[in-house]
Amino acid sequence: MTAGVAVFSARGFRATRVDDIVKRARISHGTFYLYFSSKDDLFEQLVAEVASELSSLTDSLPAIRPTTESRADLELWLVSFIELYSKYGPLIRSWTEAERGGMSTAEDVLGTVADALTAKVKIRKRKDFDPRIASLALLAMVERVNYFSVTGQVDEEVEQLARTLADIMLDAFFGAQI
Amino acid sequence: MTAGVAVFSARGFRATRVDDIVKRARISHGTFYLYFSSKDDLFEQLVAEVASELSSLTDSLPAIRPTTESRADLELWLVSFIELYSKYGPLIRSWTEAERGGMSTAEDVLGTVADALTAKVKIRKRKDFDPRIASLALLAMVERVNYFSVTGQVDEEVEQLARTLADIMLDAFFGAQI
Amino acid sequence: MTAGVAVFSARGFRATRVDDIVKRARISHGTFYLYFSSKDDLFEQLVAEVASELSSLTDSLPAIRPTTESRADLELWLVSFIELYSKYGPLIRSWTEAERGGMSTAEDVLGTVADALTAKVKIRKRKDFDPRIASLALLAMVERVNYFSVTGQVDEEVEQLARTLADIMLDAFFGAQI
Amino acid sequence: MTAGVAVFSARGFRATRVDDIVKRARISHGTFYLYFSSKDDLFEQLVAEVASELSSLTDSLPAIRPTTESRADLELWLVSFIELYSKYGPLIRSWTEAERGGMSTAEDVLGTVADALTAKVKIRKRKDFDPRIASLALLAMVERVNYFSVTGQVDEEVEQLARTLADIMLDAFFGAQI
DNA sequence: TATGAATGAGATTTCATTCAT
């Protein structure tokens, strides 16, 4: 599974051959099929793992309020979120690869996280925009910034990133900096 | 090329067979190879087209200031940006699929747009965060929201989306609502 | 036909595409098929031309005797033979490419020349070897030496080559230098 | 590889389909590509093998002197050379087919053998001709005679052929029969 | 439990030939 994460992340789902995976894992093709019924199966197991971690993280999302404590909580949560993305970001991207019939998509899962975030916004100072859209937007933001961070195109510390993103999120939700 | 956009968008790069493309274009395999030297070649031409449109759009990005006029300009620009994404979003996503050796990546191009955006922010009220990160973040946001919009998971009008996103961007840059 | 000789010579029969030929001749595919019913047809016409020239040359082969005059005649003839090979050598080689059903092969034609040569050897001083084998051998020799000459790996004048080859041939037939 | 020799010999490089090879070898296409990365690759491996055998044979070439012992040695060597040609002759011919970029050509290799032969001629009674040309010429002769022998157009025993060819060679080099 | 050679269906690509203009 570790090899799977590595290779799917590097090449995307369709482009990775099970040969790539078994070579990296230093096992034989036969052994691969002893543990996974197919390439799809491995991918689905991986995705289930990510979805589950993402779901736990979602459950731990703090209430979002325009207060200093809430801000600190959000920053901490964002650090975890960013770290999850550091590990699984490219895998989640490859999950997005179109037409994987039946399987829940990365977008579905992120939609769920966005819904949770929406639900956590306790006070709405701004009546003029849909908090769900904002949530979606903000998660995308986290994801992308993390991607650039991972690829070395942005070189801030995780804590600094979390701070910047928390700023943007709180401004977005409450219309002014705390 | 139109058929190419359609099929690559629907199925992703690796998953589309040139047979899908020629069937949709109602031409033969032979004809396909008359105009494109390979499946990769078609994809690269498509990508070049998108990159070029994105580049033109980037050039037309207005100055970002905490004023009402600037806000209106930004909203208009965002409408164009969203529309470009409506057309090419899934293609850009499939562009991300795996290391496509040599070719400039979707991320590279978006990084350029982010740089342009950064340069357009004329007044910086907030000294505490990197405008480049903010730009990256905000574009990701636009992209994602658009995706949900295209797939029908969000059903606001383009204008309403542009308004919401402009709000978030200006708040992010200037720390307060105009 | 000129383009055909050039391209078949350079790439061999199977490897040349009619596209190569029409590009070099600066005509269209349509025009090609106006004059030749197929790629095979062009090749066969070319081959017929070569076979005919070779046949004329064969007819002019002088009697081979261990005399100074005969030697001079043979040298002159070899000059013509070498020149024919300079022009058509690679084409004849590509003619050799196996399995060209029905068509007379390059080997058949060279066999005919060898038979003619055999018939021209008027006096046999050496009873211990088959003049037909010698003829075959000697023609091969001319062909090969010419090939190296054409490709610049041997840089003697045609006349010098003819002299050397005449020496070998006469020695071969009569067992001693004239 | 055995199947490859057989089919390339019978049909030439371009004309043989990998389907011909796998059918003859009674394996699947997949298996073929397990061992050879392409049709070209198999051919190159075959060619390397031939070049290596030819090179060994070249190393064993005896010194050429106008003596009875030398003559016997040369005859023995020619038998080996003819036998090599019986096995690989048509393959070597198909090697000649067209520019096969990068790969050493059959002509290059034969040039090497000719150089070795030149170097082995210990005494030069005749100052009037280039031994390299003679060597080239003589090898061509062996090759061609062998071809006719293989195709049944000449039906002498290998030993008899070797004898005839040795005669021609020694006459050529020393200007008189031993 | 592990292996890896073998498979074959399916993908991409080539190119001689045609035919409407």
Next chain:
DNA sequence: AATGAATGAAATCTCATTCAT
């Protein structure tokens, strides 16, 4: 008489999966 875009049959090559050991 000439064109060249279009064709499609046939070739090359890929890779997820199996199975005898």
